[in-house]
Amino acid sequence: MIDVGLVGLDTSHAEAFASTLSDFGDMELNGIWDGGSVREQAYVEDFCDTYNTCRYEDLDQMVDRVDAAMVLTVNWETHRPIAIRFLEEGVPTLVDKPLAGNRKDVDAIAEATEHAPLFGGSAVPFHPDFDDIPRGEDDRTMFAAGYNDFFYYRVHLTDTLRLLADADWADVTPTAKPGTTVDIRFTNETHATLRFDGNSVGGSFSILDVGDRTRTIEIPAKKEALREMYGPYLETFRNVVYGERDTTDRILDSAGLLLAIETALAKGQTVRPNDDAIDDLHVDGVAFLDQYDPYY
Template sequence: MIKIGIVGLDTSHAESYAMAIRNHPETSLAAVWDGGAVRDRAYARAYGERNGATLYDEPLEMADDVDAVMILTLDWTTHRDLAVPFLRDAVPTAIDKPVVGSLEDVRAIRSAANETPLFGGSAVPYHPSLRSIQVAGDGWLFYGVGYGDPFYYGCHVVDAIRFLVDHRWASVAPADGPGRSVDVVFVDGSHATIHLDGASNRVGASNRETFTFVGVGDETVIQEVETTHVDLEAMYRGYLDAFVEAITGARDAAGERMLDAATLLLGANAALEEGRTITPTSDSLAAYDVDGRAFLDDYQPYY
């Protein structure tokens, strides 16, 4: 049985992953820590009691008692400081979305991971409808439409497009179109147009929170990922399955795709802010920073 520790109870993800962990045949929830940014201590104690998990006063205290951890704090500027000690202690680590807010944090996490399994990002790519897509060959054309905040929620569609392409990004530039949209070129010649907040900008759009993906290659594929309870449970289950595979060595656990997607998310938002093309080596990308604390100040948990 793989003993997992949860680090951070700010969002509904902590409850959702607790359920997925309890229902998974190979995992148990053994430990929990929360810094009190959103929830109070009573909530953390009750969470531990409900899930049979020990509540720790400091996150790294659980390192010797777990086989892996999930970093779930809302404020992504805390992810580096929370994840790096676990990675250096050889504890497999999953980092929730958005993974980081700066290129410096990407580099620090990559360096700390070394040979330790690293996983994370959005759960949307692990929805069954996206995992079932077979992308054969290079040079595909993709469209992705998301909704909401272009960074906090935009990561869902960016991570999913990066999952589908499975190649590093080469450039990202502002795109013509409604809302906050970017054009991405990948090293294999694939292109993607990503509408980070596109669903809310469509004429006559409904209030459904839905991600839409279109891929055009040897064949055309269209998939919608909704956010019903059934869809969310399927995503979290798929995400946990993939994390378990990373922990056990059944899949690539270097975290490079996750970190490249995190860098693309930064590049997309930098391109929109500066109104020009950004590449992975752009000085402006290295200087770009998205402050998670400002988002935290306005955040209210769903439950």
């Protein structure tokens, strides 16, 4: 049995993931830790009652008693210290989107993955509708559109295109118009154009893939679609915990790509992996937390 520790009840993912874990016969919620940034005490107590689990007051206690950890705090500035605490003790760790808001945090988490594997990011690319899109084809072109144009939502398109490209990113170039749009080139010469500020009315994440054939995928922003992607997402984490799959490099590269996109948009220039401009970027997770309101 895999004992899973859940860190942070801030988002709707905590309930969704806890519920999904019950579908696996060999994964069990061992306990939760919550810092009280979003949820009231009554919510935490109800959560523990609903999922028949305990609350840890100290993360150090949880680290010693779990086989895997899920870091779901909405303030991404907490991800580095929490994730490192588990990874350095050899605990495979899932970190919810976005991994980090600056390169120093990404680098520190990367260093800690020498001890245990990393998973996480957006669940959107794990929706079953993407199963028929090939991974890693050379010389293909992809287009993607999302909605809610800010750092927290850009992760969905970024992680999806990085997974489908199945190659590291090479450069990011902001386009003049329309909207908030960037062009990305990957090391296998896959090219992608991402527009982040699509209409939020009937919002969806939509992909056009032009490779060996033309394919289109549209994932609506509905609870049904979310449920369909959470199962495969956590199944992949299960495989990571068992050592059957290692997603660490992709997660780290995708996190770097997200920072590069933010930098390219802010600077109005092409950005490459080793550019110093990325070092100047700091996306404020505390400010996002202050205005955050969970769906439920």
